[in-house]
Amino acid sequence: MLGKKLQLGLTALTLAVVVSAGTHALWSQPATPTHPATISDQVATEDRVRKPGWWPTKGSFPSNAYVGAGTCAQCHADLVAAQSTTSMAKTATRAAASELLKQHPLSYKLGPYSYQATRGEAAATYSVADGANSYSTNLQWSFGIRMGQSYLFERNGGIFMAPLTYYPEHGAWDFTVDQAHSIPDSLEKAVGRHLLDSEVRGCFNCHNTAATTSDRFDPDHSTPGLTCEACHGPGADHVSAVKSGLAEQGNTMIMNPRHLNPVESIDFCGSCHRTWWDVTLSGSTGITSLRFPPYRLENSRCWGKGDARLTCVACHDPHRPLEREAAAYDSRCLACHINAAGAKSTVDHPGGACPVARKDCVSCHMQKFQVVDIPVKFTDHQIRVIRTSDAIPR
Numbered sequence: 001m002l003g004k005k006l007q008l009g010l011t012a013l014t015l016a017v018v019v020s021a022g023t024h025a026l027w028s029q030p031a032t033p034t035h036p037a038t039i040s041d042q043v044a045t046e047d048r049v050r051k052p053g054w055w056p057t058k059g060s061f062p063s064n065a066y067v068g069a070g071t072c073a074q075c076h077a078d079l080v081a082a083q084s085t086t087s088m089a090k091t092a093t094r095a096a097a098s099e100l101l102k103q104h105p106l107s108y109k110l111g112p113y114s115y116q117a118t119r120g121e122a123a124a125t126y127s128v129a130d131g132a133n134s135y136s137t138n139l140q141w142s143f144g145i146r147m148g149q150s151y152l153f154e155r156n157g158g159i160f161m162a163p164l165t166y167y168p169e170h171g172a173w174d175f176t177v178d179q180a181h182s183i184p185d186s187l188e189k190a191v192g193r194h195l196l197d198s199e200v201r202g203c204f205n206c207h208n209t210a211a212t213t214s215d216r217f218d219p220d221h222s223t224p225g226l227t228c229e230a231c232h233g234p235g236a237d238h239v240s241a242v243k244s245g246l247a248e249q250g251n252t253m254i255m256n257p258r259h260l261n262p263v264e265s266i267d268f269c270g271s272c273h274r275t276w277w278d279v280t281l282s283g284s285t286g287i288t289s290l291r292f293p294p295y296r297l298e299n300s301r302c303w304g305k306g307d308a309r310l311t312c313v314a315c316h317d318p319h320r321p322l323e324r325e326a327a328a329y330d331s332r333c334l335a336c337h338i339n340a341a342g343a344k345s346t347v348d349h350p351g352g353a354c355p356v357a358r359k360d361c362v363s364c365h366m367q368k369f370q371v372v373d374i375p376v377k378f379t380d381h382q383i384r385v386i387r388t389s390d391a392i393p394r
């Protein structure tokens with residue numbers, strides 16, 4: 001239901017795109033990189049998904065090529081159990097299944113408008129009243145889990161986003177990101193923002209698994225949250241090859257991002273977290289770029305021309321929850337930095353020693369900052385000496 005109107009909107013776009021990929025040859029492993037990774041290897045996601053083969057957010061593979069994490073669990077049970085506890089796995093749900101909304105119902109007064117939202121057993125209800133009139137509906141979807149949760153609903157055949165978001169670490173409801181922080185001048189506007197079809201497709205393609213298949217946007221048949229196939233690509237061929245005893249062929253039928261060079265590896269995560277080029281082309285700089293780690297990290301002096309010791313997966317295991325202990329990251333820094341006063345840099349360890357401390361490196365060199373319009377702090381991935389906590393370069 002939710003998808004119908006959007007599918008119509010997508011038809012023109014689908015025709016314009018050259019569909020290149022079928023179900024097979026999901027990913028051909030590059031034998032050896034032809035040259036060392038450089039900045040010119042960084043690619044915008046829009047260009048990357050036009051290339052043959054799998055890439056996250058790509059929607060050209062048919063729905064029957066996806067088997068679901070339950071099937072992956074037949075052979076990769078530990079990974080499936082671990083990954084299901086991550087924020088990425090829980091980053092979208094049907095609103096009627098939102099635990100956050102159940103525990104923290106919305107009751108908020110904004111000028112003359114009062115907002116209510118609650119989650120019962122079968123549905124999540126939402127209402128806005130201005131004293132004279134009121135509007136009420138069911139919320140359909142919730143997006144985001146650790147830093148904030150926003151809600152979408154259907155109205156007049158379109159998709160709207162509620163103007164208020166729940167922020168778990170702040171323990172409060174506040175304005176949704178990219179929302180005017182002012183009192184709306186009509187009930188009509190107070191209810192929420194009408195999203196463009198392209199925005200709706202974006203939410204689902206980055207927060208759900210297989211929302212677009214055979215280039216048709218079909219959110220009702222997607223899997224809420226990110227499961228194995230959101231990153232590794234559809235797994236049906238891999239599974240049937242392995243089950244026929246062809247494990248080696250099976251490996252070529254699923255993408256293993258371990259084989260990417262450092263620049264591609266960061267672009268891979270950047271397909272949702274935004275690549276250096278995605279951010280540059282969008283014009284975000286300084287504090288507005290803070291929520292896009294690939295851009296910040298690749299602007300660090302540490303990154304140089306690209307180094308496997310500083311990819312996203314060098315610090316984050318995408319199958320496990322985010323590590324929140326500063327000390328846990330020390331070994332990553334010390335893969336490159338020497339850690340003894342007076343010692344000289346070497347080829348193996350090109351980074352100098354810190355004149356100030358020997359541990360908890362990220363607590364000073366990767367600090368957290370509040371992004372202007374939402375009550376959430378993001379970690380600045382531009383590793384550097386931070387002189388004053390309010391100066392955000394580039």
Ligand code: HEC
Nearest residue numbers: 071072074075228229232235239242243247251254255256
């Ligand atoms: C029937 C058992 C089975 C199922 C089901 C299965 N796998 Fe595998 N998978 C394997 C085996 C066996 C290997 C090879 C391991 C090796 O080479 O050490 C493998 C390897 C992989 C690799 C690494 C490939 C490489 O290049 O090294 C990835 C990634 C992967 N599987 C993901 C998945 C995903 C995602 C699913 C669900 C869509 C899945 N697997 C379902 C058995 C299975």
Ligand code: HEC
Nearest residue numbers: 056087088091144145146147206207269272312316318322
């Ligand atoms: C298909 C889109 C997508 C891809 C690809 C992706 N991410 Fe994410 N990632 C997300 C979304 C959406 C969230 C927000 C989760 C939430 O709601 O809190 C997220 C959150 C995270 C978090 C924060 C977790 C937390 O608890 O706050 C880390 C760390 C992360 N991703 C790392 C990675 C790494 C590393 C890669 C590449 C291996 C990657 N991501 C690839 C979409 C993606």
Ligand code: HEC
Nearest residue numbers: 143144145147148149150177199202203206271272273291
């Ligand atoms: C290009 C991929 C992409 C698109 C498009 C996208 N998101 Fe996200 N979203 C992410 C990633 C990655 C994160 C985690 C990092 C962060 O918080 O910025 C995230 C985080 C969030 C959060 C957590 C709080 C916050 O603001 O950080 C919410 C809520 C959210 N997204 C909702 C949405 C909604 C609603 C839409 C559509 C209007 C949307 N997202 C579109 C990738 C995307």
Ligand code: HEC
Nearest residue numbers: 069072076079080083088226227228231256257258313318
């Ligand atoms: C956010 C993206 C993401 C998700 C979701 C994800 N993976 Fe991975 N996976 C990766 C990346 C990146 C690597 C390569 C890690 C590295 O280079 O160390 C990887 C590696 C692997 C490998 C190969 C390990 C090796 O030693 O080469 C297997 C098997 C695998 N994943 C299975 C799964 C399964 C099963 C799921 C679902 C439970 C899953 N992955 C979910 C990104 C993801």
Ligand code: HEC
Nearest residue numbers: 266269273293294297310311312315323324332362378379
């Ligand atoms: C040198 C280690 C390191 C590298 C490399 C790294 N991160 Fe992080 N990342 C961190 C630390 C430290 C945190 C903060 C953890 C905490 O909350 O205490 C973090 C937090 C995050 C978060 C949660 C939101 C936030 O801003 O706090 C996301 C999302 C994320 N990283 C994504 C990425 C992506 C994508 C890449 C690759 C471009 C990447 N990280 C590379 C160390 C790293």
Ligand code: HEC
Nearest residue numbers: 301302307309310332333336350351352361365383384385
């Ligand atoms: C891939 C290797 C590598 C990794 C990993 C790495 N660095 Fe660096 N870093 C360097 C190099 C090379 C330089 C430039 C030479 C120097 O200043 O020592 C540098 C520079 C720095 C600087 C000075 C930057 C400036 O602009 O003033 C700081 C601070 C720093 N690193 C801290 C860290 C911390 C903290 C970590 C872990 C979170 C880390 N580095 C991880 C290689 C690395």
Ligand code: HEC
Nearest residue numbers: 333337351352353354355356357358359360361363364385
């Ligand atoms: C208590 C905060 C703090 C911690 C923790 C910390 N640093 Fe520093 N670091 C600083 C400050 C401040 C400077 C700048 C010193 C100056 O220029 O006088 C600095 C400078 C540096 C530099 C630049 C040195 C140069 O010659 O330009 C590097 C590299 C560095 N730190 C790496 C690290 C690493 C690696 C760790 C963890 C082992 C670490 N730091 C832990 C505060 C810290």
